[in-house]
Amino acid sequence: MTQPFDPYAPPPAGAPAPSTTPLYDACAAANQARRLRVPEGLATAVVVLSSVFLAVQVVSTALSFGAVEAYAAAADPMDVFTAYDAVAGLLSAVMFAAFIVSCLWLNECRKFAVAxxxxxxxxxxPVWVWLGWVVPVVSLWFPYQVVRDVRRSTIRESSGLAGWWSTWLIGNFASYQATLVTMRGGDPVMLPFYELVAAVTLLIAFVCWLRIVRELTVAQRAHVAALDGVAG
Incomplete structure (x- = not known):
C-alpha cells in the first residue's frame, strides 16, 4: 500500500538538498539590472556635440587663411576682429558644451563599469572624470586613464586608445599655438598651418572617440540584456 505523502518528512538518505542558488541568482540579477541604466541619451548628445565641434573647427581652419592679411597689417593682434575670430568664439562655446555633456556621459559610464x-x-x-581635463599637467594623462579603466572594466580590453589620445593632445596643442598668434602676435603666416594641423588631428581623434562611445554603448546594452535574461 502506498504511504501518504508527508511534506514534513526529512528527505531520504543520499537525496540532494534543494538549492536556492538559482532563485537567489535570478533575484540578484534582477536587482542589478534595475540599477544599470545605459546612458544612451547622453551618448547621442556626445556624438552630436563632438560632430558640431569638428564642423566648427573645419570652418575656423578655412577662415584662418583670410585672417592672415589682417593680422599681418595690425600693430596689435588684439585690435583685430575677423570672421575667423568670431568663429573662434563659437568654437570655445561648443567645446565647453561638449565638455559638460561628455563628462556627464563618462561619469555614468564609470558608475556602470563599477556596477x-x-x-x-x-x-x-570619480572626481577626475571632470577635473582630469582641466587641471594643468595631469590633464596630459588623467583623462586617458579614466577612459581606459572604464573601457577595460566594461569591455574587458582597452586597446585602440593611444591613437585617440595622442591625436587629441596634438590637436589641442596646435589650437593653442594658433591662439597665441592671435593674442600675442607672432608670424601670422603660421596661423593656417596650426589650424590645419588641429583640424586633421582632431578629425582622427573624433573618429576614434566615436568608436569608443559606440563600443561602450554596445557593451553596456549587452550587460543589461544578459542580466535581464538571467532574471527572466
Missing part, C-alpha cells in the same frame, strides 16, 4: 565589475580597481577616482 558590472566592482572588483576592478580604477586608477583615478
Amino acid at each position: 558590472v565589475k566592482p572588483t576592478y580597481r580604477h586608477q583615478r577616482g
